[in-house]
Amino acid sequence: MTPFKLTDELLAEIEQLIETQKGPELEYLLGDVHYADIAEIINELNEDEATYLIKLLDSDKTSDVLTELDEDVREAILNNLSSKEIAEELEELDTDDAADIVAELPEEIIQEVISEIEDREHAQDIVDLLRYDENSAGGLMAKELVKVNENWNVLTCVKEMRAQAENVTRVHSIYVVDDEDVLKGRLSLKDLLTTSTTAQIRDVYIPKVDSVNVNEDPEEVAKIMSKYDLEAIPVVDEMGRLVGRITIDDIVDVIKEEADKDYQLAAGISQVVEADDSIWELTRARLPWLFLGLLGGVGAAAIMGGFEEMISKHAILFFFTPLIAAMAGNVGVQSSAIIVQGLANDDLKGSVSNRLFKEMLLALLNGLILAAILLLFTWFWKGDFYTALAISASLVAVIIVAGIIGTFTPLFLNQRGIDPAIATGPFITTSNDIFGILIYFWIAKIILGI
Amino acid sequence: MTPFKLTDELLAEIEQLIETQKGPELEYLLGDVHYADIAEIINELNEDEATYLIKLLDSDKTSDVLTELDEDVREAILNNLSSKEIAEELEELDTDDAADIVAELPEEIIQEVISEIEDREHAQDIVDLLRYDENSAGGLMAKELVKVNENWNVLTCVKEMRAQAENVTRVHSIYVVDDEDVLKGRLSLKDLLTTSTTAQIRDVYIPKVDSVNVNEDPEEVAKIMSKYDLEAIPVVDEMGRLVGRITIDDIVDVIKEEADKDYQLAAGISQVVEADDSIWELTRARLPWLFLGLLGGVGAAAIMGGFEEMISKHAILFFFTPLIAAMAGNVGVQSSAIIVQGLANDDLKGSVSNRLFKEMLLALLNGLILAAILLLFTWFWKGDFYTALAISASLVAVIIVAGIIGTFTPLFLNQRGIDPAIATGPFITTSNDIFGILIYFWIAKIILGI
Structure with a gap:
C-alpha cells in the first residue's frame, strides 16, 4: 500500500x-x-x-x-x-x-x-x-474484555462470550475469574472449541496468566509487554480483581512518547513540544535550558577572569577554552546517554564502582589519543612544547572528569527516584563546562609553573 | 505480576x-x-x-x-x-x-x-x-500466516485453516488470495463462522486490506502499523503475491531500536552500543565524534588567534567564548532535535522558508531575553557598557545563526536522503562553535570599533 x-x-x-x-x-x-x-x-x-x-x-x-x-x-x-x-x-x-x-x-x-x-x-x-x-x-486500560466464570461450563461460557465479544474489537485472550471477579487464569479459543460442552471451565483453564496492577507505571507495563511479547495484558486491582485490559497498540504509543521525551530532554527541551507549536510554547520549553547554559558560560567567564594574570604570557591557553568546554560537554553527554539508555532498557549490570572504573579507563584511552593529536598541532602552531604539553595534559584530565560526572550523575539521579534522562543534554554540558575550564587552567598553571 | x-x-x-x-x-x-x-x-x-x-x-x-x-x-x-x-x-x-x-x-x-x-x-x-x-x-516478515483461496467454499476454507493455524501462534487475520497467490482481501473469523458452509469465499471476503511491499523500509512499516493501529500486516512481492506477514511485536522492536539509534546519534555515539560492550567497541563508537569536536575546538582556537590583537584591551571578550560556543551549540541542538523528530513522526507541515522564518523569530525572542540578562551582568562586573553591549549583541546574532543552521541542516540532509538524525549532537555543536565564535568576534570588533 x-x-x-x-x-x-x-x-x-x-x-x-x-x-x-x-x-x-x-x-x-x-x-x-x-x-x-x-x-x-x-x-x-x-x-x-x-x-x-x-x-x-x-x-x-x-x-x-x-x-x-x-x-x-x-x-x-x-x-x-x-x-x-x-x-x-x-x-x-x-x-x-x-x-x-x-x-x-x-x-x-x-x-x-x-x-x-x-x-x-x-x-x-x-x-x-x-x-x-x-x-x-x-x-x-480499557474496560472491554472477554471474561468467563470458573464455575460455568463450556456451553454457558461460549454463549456468554459471544455476547461479550460484540463490544470487543480484538479478543486476544479469554480471562477466567471466580465469583469475586478475582483473575484466576486464561483460556485459549482453541481449547474452548475442542473441549466437551459440559466440561467445567475450572477444569480446563490455564492457571498461569501475566497481569499488572492498576497502579503500575505505564513504562513498566510497556517493558513487561515488550519483553514477554504480549499483545494484551489484564489489569487487576489491589484485591486481584480483573478491572480492565491493556492492548499493545496503546503500549506502542507509550514507547514512542517515552522515546520522544528522552530525546528532547537530551537535546535540552524540557517538555514535549512539536515543531508546529506556537513560538511561546517553544520558548517556554527551550529557554530554561538555555538560561542554564548562560549561567554555565558566566561561571566559566568568572573562572577565566580569575586566571587573567596568565593572559599576557600565555594567551594561547585562552584560545583553547571553547575546545576544552566542548570536549568536556561531548564526553559527558556520551557517558550519560549510555547510562540513561542502560537504565531505561534494564540492561545495566555490575556495581557502580566497576562502572566508574570502566568509564575512567575509556576516558583515559580516548583522552590520550585526542591529546596526542592536539599536542602535535599546538606544538607546531606556536612552537612552544611546554604550552602544548600543558594544554594536552589538561585535556586528558578534563575528559576523565567529564566521563566520571557523566556516568555518576544519571546513576545518582536514578537512585534518588529522579528521571535520569534530565541528566543528559544541557545539565551535563553546563556543569562539565565549568569543571572542565577550572581543571584546565589549574593543571596548565602547575605545568607552566606560573 | x-x-x-x-x-x-x-x-x-x-x-x-x-x-x-x-x-x-x-x-x-x-x-x-x-x-x-x-x-x-x-x-x-x-x-x-x-x-x-x-x-x-x-x-x-x-x-x-x-x-x-x-x-x-x-x-x-x-x-x-x-x-x-x-x-x-x-x-x-x-x-x-x-x-x-x-x-x-x-x-x-x-x-x-x-x-x-x-x-x-x-x-x-x-x-x-x-x-x-x-x-x-x-x-x-515471517512465513507463518493463514491464507485461503477465493475459489474455495467456506467448508474447505475452515478445514484448510485448521491445518494452517497449527503453525501460527496468533491468527489475527485470514488472508484471501487468488490462484496466482495474489492478495485479494481478508476474512474475519466471525464472518466465517456466521456464513453458510457452502458459500464461496469470493462472495464473502472483505476486498480492502492494507499491505506493504517486500522492499518497504521497516521504519515505514512501523509508521503505517502504528498510525493505523494494525496488529499484523501482510507483505506482498512485486507481483502483488502474498509472501509473508509482519506482526506488531517485531514492530515494537523496530520502534525501540530506531529510538535508541536516534538518541545515541544525538548524544554523539555513532553506532548502537550498550553500557556493557567492551572498551574498544565503546571507543570506536565515541571517538569519531570527539575527534570532530577536537577539530571544531582547534578551528575556534585558530579564529581566536586571528583576533589576538584585541586581547590586550578587551581580554573579557575571550572570557566569554565558552559561553558563546555553548549557547550556539545548545540552540543548534534544540532546533535540530525538533526538526528531526518532526521528520520522524511525519508531522512537519508548511514550507522550508516559513520554518526558517519561525525559527528566526524564536531565536530572536530567546536571544533578546538572554542577552538582556548577560548585558546587566557584564556591565556590573566590568563597569564597561560598550563591551557589555558588544558581547550581548553578538550573543543575539550567534543564537539566530545557530537556530537557522540547526533548522536547515536536518531538512537539507533529509532532502538528500541522508538520515537527518546525524545532524544533531556533535555535528551541529561543532559547526555552531566555529560559526558562533567567528560571528561573535566580528560583531564585537565592529561595535568596539577596533
Whole structure:
C-alpha cells in the first residue's frame, strides 16, 4: 500500500467543498479514507471547517477521528458540539478512548454529556476509568474484555462470550475469574472449541496468566509487554480483581512518547513540544535550558577572569577554552546517554564502582589519543612544547572528569527516584563546562609553573 | 505480576548447580521461568555454563531463549552445538526468527544445518527468507500466516485453516488470495463462522486490506502499523503475491531500536552500543565524534588567534567564548532535535522558508531575553557598557545563526536522503562553535570599533 499523503491540492479541494456546502461530495470523497488520515486533514482546517466536517460524517467514523486529532483542534471542535452530539461520539468509542476525551472536557458539561450516553453500562465504565491516574496502568486500560466464570461450563461460557465479544474489537485472550471477579487464569479459543460442552471451565483453564496492577507505571507495563511479547495484558486491582485490559497498540504509543521525551530532554527541551507549536510554547520549553547554559558560560567567564594574570604570557591557553568546554560537554553527554539508555532498557549490570572504573579507563584511552593529536598541532602552531604539553595534559584530565560526572550523575539521579534522562543534554554540558575550564587552567598553571 | 529480577544469589545458585551437574534440579528451578528471563540468566554465564544449560533444557524452550540472547553469547553457544542440534532449535522457531539465526551462522555450516531440518517446508521457508535484505519488510516478515483461496467454499476454507493455524501462534487475520497467490482481501473469523458452509469465499471476503511491499523500509512499516493501529500486516512481492506477514511485536522492536539509534546519534555515539560492550567497541563508537569536536575546538582556537590583537584591551571578550560556543551549540541542538523528530513522526507541515522564518523569530525572542540578562551582568562586573553591549549583541546574532543552521541542516540532509538524525549532537555543536565564535568576534570588533 502507498501510505496516504495529504497534498495541498486535496486540502484545497476539501476546503472548497466545505465552503460550498457540498455534503454528499465530501462524504463520497472521504468515504474510503482511514480515520487517522481524516484526522490529518482536519488538523489543517480552521475551526468552522473542522466542525462542519465532523458534523457531516457518521459518528462511527468521526469518533475515531476525534481520538487522533491534535489536542487543541479536538478541544475547539468539542466546544462547538452539543452534549448530545459528544455523547453520540463517546458511544462509538472503546471506554479507554472515551474516558480520555471526557477527561479533557470542561468540568461543567461532563455530567450532562455522561447523562446523554444511552448505553448506561458503557457510561458507567467510562466514569469508572475517570478515577484512575492518567499516568498508571488504570489510566491506560480499557474496560472491554472477554471474561468467563470458573464455575460455568463450556456451553454457558461460549454463549456468554459471544455476547461479550460484540463490544470487543480484538479478543486476544479469554480471562477466567471466580465469583469475586478475582483473575484466576486464561483460556485459549482453541481449547474452548475442542473441549466437551459440559466440561467445567475450572477444569480446563490455564492457571498461569501475566497481569499488572492498576497502579503500575505505564513504562513498566510497556517493558513487561515488550519483553514477554504480549499483545494484551489484564489489569487487576489491589484485591486481584480483573478491572480492565491493556492492548499493545496503546503500549506502542507509550514507547514512542517515552522515546520522544528522552530525546528532547537530551537535546535540552524540557517538555514535549512539536515543531508546529506556537513560538511561546517553544520558548517556554527551550529557554530554561538555555538560561542554564548562560549561567554555565558566566561561571566559566568568572573562572577565566580569575586566571587573567596568565593572559599576557600565555594567551594561547585562552584560545583553547571553547575546545576544552566542548570536549568536556561531548564526553559527558556520551557517558550519560549510555547510562540513561542502560537504565531505561534494564540492561545495566555490575556495581557502580566497576562502572566508574570502566568509564575512567575509556576516558583515559580516548583522552590520550585526542591529546596526542592536539599536542602535535599546538606544538607546531606556536612552537612552544611546554604550552602544548600543558594544554594536552589538561585535556586528558578534563575528559576523565567529564566521563566520571557523566556516568555518576544519571546513576545518582536514578537512585534518588529522579528521571535520569534530565541528566543528559544541557545539565551535563553546563556543569562539565565549568569543571572542565577550572581543571584546565589549574593543571596548565602547575605545568607552566606560573 | 512482579517482573522477574535476576539476583546475584539466584545466579550463584544456578552456577553452583551447573558446576555440580545437577540437571534435574536445574530443570525444576527453571521450569516456570519465561524464556526471556532465562536469556537474561544465560547472558551472565560463561560459555561452558551457557552451553550446558542450552543442551540441558528442552528445545521448545531453548529455541526462544536463543532469539533473546545477546549476539556474542548466541554466537559462542551455537559454535558449541552440532548442526543437528542447531537444526532442532530452528525447527521450533517461527521462520523469521529461524532465518535471523541462520543468517548469523558461519557460511560453511549453513547448508548442513538446513539439511538437518526435518520439516522440509519449514526449511524452504527459512531459505526463502534469507534472500531478503535485513533492512526491509522482507527481512522482517515471517512465513507463518493463514491464507485461503477465493475459489474455495467456506467448508474447505475452515478445514484448510485448521491445518494452517497449527503453525501460527496468533491468527489475527485470514488472508484471501487468488490462484496466482495474489492478495485479494481478508476474512474475519466471525464472518466465517456466521456464513453458510457452502458459500464461496469470493462472495464473502472483505476486498480492502492494507499491505506493504517486500522492499518497504521497516521504519515505514512501523509508521503505517502504528498510525493505523494494525496488529499484523501482510507483505506482498512485486507481483502483488502474498509472501509473508509482519506482526506488531517485531514492530515494537523496530520502534525501540530506531529510538535508541536516534538518541545515541544525538548524544554523539555513532553506532548502537550498550553500557556493557567492551572498551574498544565503546571507543570506536565515541571517538569519531570527539575527534570532530577536537577539530571544531582547534578551528575556534585558530579564529581566536586571528583576533589576538584585541586581547590586550578587551581580554573579557575571550572570557566569554565558552559561553558563546555553548549557547550556539545548545540552540543548534534544540532546533535540530525538533526538526528531526518532526521528520520522524511525519508531522512537519508548511514550507522550508516559513520554518526558517519561525525559527528566526524564536531565536530572536530567546536571544533578546538572554542577552538582556548577560548585558546587566557584564556591565556590573566590568563597569564597561560598550563591551557589555558588544558581547550581548553578538550573543543575539550567534543564537539566530545557530537556530537557522540547526533548522536547515536536518531538512537539507533529509532532502538528500541522508538520515537527518546525524545532524544533531556533535555535528551541529561543532559547526555552531566555529560559526558562533567567528560571528561573535566580528560583531564585537565592529561595535568596539577596533
